[in-house]
Structures are given as structure tokens and as C-alpha cells.
Amino acid sequence: SYELSQPPSVSVSPGQTAIITCSGDFLGNRYACWYQQKPGRSPLLVIYQDVKRPSGIPERFSGSNSGNTATLTISGTQAMDEADYYCQAWDSSSVVFGGGTKLTVL
Amino acid sequence: QVQLQQSGPGLVKSSQTLSLTCAISGDSVSSFTAAWNWIRQSPSRGLEWLGRTYYRSKWYNDYAVSVQSRITINPDTSKNQFSLQLNSVTPEDTAVYYCVGDWGRFAFDYWGQGSLVTVSS
Numbered sequence: 001s002y003e004l005s006q007p008p009s010v011s012v013s014p015g016q017t018a019i020i021t022c023s024g025d026f027l028g029n030r031y032a033c034w035y036q037q038k039p040g041r042s043p044l045l046v047i048y049q050d051v052k053r054p055s056g057i058p059e060r061f062s063g064s065n066s067g068n069t070a071t072l073t074i075s076g077t078q079a080m081d082e083a084d085y086y087c088q089a090w091d092s093s094s095v096v097f098g099g100g101t102k103l104t105v106l
Numbered sequence: 107q108v109q110l111q112q113s114g115p116g117l118v119k120s121s122q123t124l125s126l127t128c129a130i131s132g133d134s135v136s137s138f139t140a141a142w143n144w145i146r147q148s149p150s151r152g153l154e155w156l157g158r159t160y161y162r163s164k165w166y167n168d169y170a171v172s173v174q175s176r177i178t179i180n181p182d183t184s185k186n187q188f189s190l191q192l193n194s195v196t197p198e199d200t201a202v203y204y205c206v207g208d209w210g211r212f213a214f215d216y217w218g219q220g221s222l223v224t225v226s227s
């Protein structure tokens with residue numbers, strides 16, 4: 001079965017750039033998306049179709065996807081961005097999620 | 107703006123059936139562009155997609171291989187909602203269950219508030 005791998009944790013200082021990766025075989029041939037989840041809340045879509053931002057998502061969130069790796073980049077990271085982040089892709093008619101990355105803003 | 111409101115019991119006994127309902131506002135369960143999904147989340151299994159129902163001149167369902175022998179997702183057009191039934195549950199089915207809508211963008215756009223369901227042994 002298809003799998004997506006993420007680093008368990010990433011740390012960043014306020015104002016700096018956070019980079020979260022998601023790896024899977026030939027992931028660049030599929031659409032990847034990203035969700036932000038804060039404690040006790042439902043996941044929130046922040047990037048879809050590799051690079052697109054839903055309405056209301058700040059411009060500091062961006063995405064890319066090539067080869068075997070999709071990347072979520074948060075520029076000028078703010079304290080409010082501290083959360084768990086999950087990547088997701090489709091495999092045939094099923095869905096795969098990454099294991100999640102805890103972003104800590106120190 | 108689409109809103110999804112979940113309801114159902116928070117405690118189910120092992121071997122019984124887990125049942126949840128998701129009421130839709132802001133769109134129709136019979137929409138030609140939307141699909142209506144159930145996703146669960148637990149510390150041991152992470153986020154896990156369970157399945158979906160959608161209407162494209164007729165009703166379709168897709169289910170995850172891991173639960174396909176135990177799951178049914180049904181639309182209810184009279185109430186504009188959809189439901190999840192998961193049979194023969196075990197404590198491993200303990201999780202937060204979410205109903206989720208997607209509009210063909212290969213991503214899940216709107217999530218319900220989540221329902222913690224505990225399966226007691």
C-alpha cells in the first residue's frame with residue numbers, strides 16, 4: 001500500500017521560514033495537500049493541488065511537489081502557526097495521510 | 107459556507123454497530139460536484155479515511171480496504187445528511203470520527219466538529 005512519510009517534529013523561530021516535507025514514491029505524479037490541526041480542533045486545509053491556497057489562508061503558506069517529495073513552506077512563521085501538519089494524497093480510489101509533523105515555534 | 111454537524115453516541119460496546127450522522131448546510135448531499143466522506147483519527151492509526159458517498163446521476167460509494175467488510179455510508183436526501191455505520195466494532199475502532207466534504211480538488215475542504223467514539227470491551 002502507498003505510504004507518506006513526514007518528520008515527527010520541526011522547530012522554527014518566530015519570523016523564520018518553516019519547511020515541512022512529505023515523502024512518497026513518485027509523489028510528484030499525484031496531487032498533494034496539507035492540513036493544519038491545532039489541539040482539540042478539526043483539521044484545516046491550507047494547501048491543495050500541490051500549490052493552491054484556499055480562501056482565507058495567509059500568503060505565508062506555500063507548497064510544492066516534485067519527484068518523491070512534497071513541501072509545505074511557512075514564511076515569516078508566527079506563534080499562531082504552531083500546530084500539527086499532515087500531508088495527504090490519493091492512491092487509486094483511496095486516500096493516504098502522512099503521520100503528521102508537530103511544528104514548534106520557539 | 108458549508109457547515110457539517112455531526113451527531114451520534116459517544117460510547118459503543120464491542121461487537122456492536124457504531125452509527126453517526128452528519129447534517130449538511132450550505133450544499134446538498136445530492137450535489138453533482140461534492141463527495142461526502144468519513145475520516146477518523148486515533149493516536150495509534152493517525153488520520154484514516156474510511157469512505158465516501160457521492161451522486162453523479164446515481165449514487166456511488168468507495169470504501170477503504172481496511173474497513174470495507176464492515177462499513178456502510180448512506181445518503182439521506184430527505185434530511186440532507188449522510189451517515190456512517192461500522193459493524194462489529196472493537197476497541198481498536200476507538201477514535202475521533204469526522205464527516206468531511208470535498209469538491210473534487212483532491213483535498214478535503216470542510217470538516218465536521220469531530221465525534222469521539224469509545225468502544226468498550
